[in-house]
Amino acid sequence: MSHTKTYNVAIVGATGAVGQKMLETLEDRNFPINELKLLSSSRSAGLKMSFKGEEKTVEEAIPESFEGIDIALFSAGGSVSKKFAPEAVKRGAVVIDNTSAFRMAEDVPLVVPEVNEEDIKLHKGIIANPNCSTIQMVAALEPIRKALGMKRIIVSTYQAVSGAGTEAAEELREQSQAFLNGEELEANILPVKGDKKHSPIAFNALPQIDVFQENGYTYEEMKMINETKKIMHMPDLSVAATCVRLPFFTSHAESVYVEIEKDGVTVEDIQNLLAHAPGIVLEDDPSTQTYPTPLSAAEKREVFVGRVRKDLDHERGFHMWVVSDNLLKGAAWNSVQIAERIVSNEWL
Template sequence: MKKYNVAILGATGAVGQEFLELIAERHFPFNELKLLASKRSAGKVINFMGKDYVVEEATDDSFKDVHIALFAGGAASKTFAPAAVKHGAVVIDNSSAFRMDPNVPLIVPEVNPGAIQNHKGIIANPNCSTIIMTMALKPLHDVAKIKRIVVSTYQAVSGAGKEAIEELDNQVKAIVENRPAEANILPSASLPKHYQIAFNLLPQIDVFVDDGYTKEEMKMVNETHKILNDYNIGITATTIRVPVYRSHAESINIELESALSADDARKALAAFPGVIVQDNPAEMLYPMPLFTSNKDEVFVGRIREDKSVQHGLNLWVVGDQIRKGAALNALQIAEYMINHKLLEV
């Protein structure tokens, strides 16, 4: 089997660390590995598969002789993606920088793999909540065609990075010890106000746009249209940050063009790669973040017909947003390219 030179930009962050774990776990065929990060993180040593790697400061020249560049996300993508492409690498990017660029494929490998071959050097990884949602929507859309989606998300703090995890930890300890809980990170570190997440819910992820929605909500709308290649679907989203460490949950109500029973929906979902149906109310079986964290699949339960509209269904969908919602999805894109001989070496 051919082996590929791989660079990971953002190697010290949560997604970067997940890339490393998955590369080892999935026996990804790498030859040389470069770990890149900002100047602040450069010089750190990461032991991976028995070998010490020194994290290098990312520069334009970091991508020489790299075949696959896995970008963990962030502002660095806009800076370094063009440089990586210039050196001949294929960039698989977790940031939002290129997702809505008409020249950049936005890919969930189980949903729209055919679009990968249209890339011009950059392939975008969708928003974590969008990936999780489209995994559940695609098999139903194929069977009965979706007209409208109403989605509410319950998103774990790890979606906001390591600092948000630490803040939840610190706040819980403070409250248990009867001390004030300090808030400096959520809803977003860049905002002028911050709120406690411990024992609370925050109805804001990212900043608000002009119509009262947040950027996170509009990502789910716009990206879903692009991934499903159907701009006629009505979509509205409300995204909520919850005091859970890992694994996003979504309550999804869909209206279909034709009738689809709950049983037929279960069958379609169960047959779809990467989806596990957990749906047995009699046994109190349904997906929860507690049990879906560190799992590769997207879990679907509480599948039931919505009697308030014609051809309506309700779903409860849960998935690990660092795995399938980020690192795993990106690595699957690279694996698809390797398996279908779409990478030149």
């Protein structure tokens, strides 16, 4: 991007898994920053982080931190957003919030730029960044929906531990080494930090991401269901999700079944739509065993799609495999991307 105007930007939760990626992404994208403020809880205040070769000190977030801030990127948990986002807005900042605190609020746009960029301008100070597993799915499905309509989605996820934070990633590392040494596995974080019971993730799979809801679905599953309908503006779209935590560090993968509204569509038609869609990379060639994997997608900003197949029994059914870095497109990059669109469209 090239700009004359520059902005005062704050990152709230700068030392977390997503906060660090926000900092890196702002640098990589050469975001037009005038002043950058790194904010955190009192626990992490005083830590140093590097931005464009300069050392920055992390400060404790207080309401006054947001004086003069134009854009505040939040990723420090829902309770921090609930406490400080209104303070930032009150002081004139636009908040881009990566937590679930405001996602389903009626007056808060929930945005994946490839899908509903226009919603950004409806903001009243807060724009919500969707859940990581939702973002990559709707980004991959939007070009299909736009061209062919959409009736139904059934998704089973394969999600990386970094989605549960740096402690969860550390837990996978420690448990993996213990397992290889033939030692007992100690579980304190996953599946959900602070939930009643913890289970080993190393060399295992946990069919629970976030806490259980009254209806037997997990909160992660309900996020995928409700956020997808909101982002796509399709309250009647049928969406079902099963979310599973797996022993890898980075990138979520998804086995997605989608039912479109047109007959006569071929795998090649779907592949063509994906190959020309913004932010999507088609990696799909069975003859050369080409498909995305969590490792191949890590540290990249795009959403990768492979294994596109037509259902053998249902004319309008297609299956595919969608992979993206959960900390980038799933979090930090989508947030910075929203900030870029705000700036380039002057929607501040």
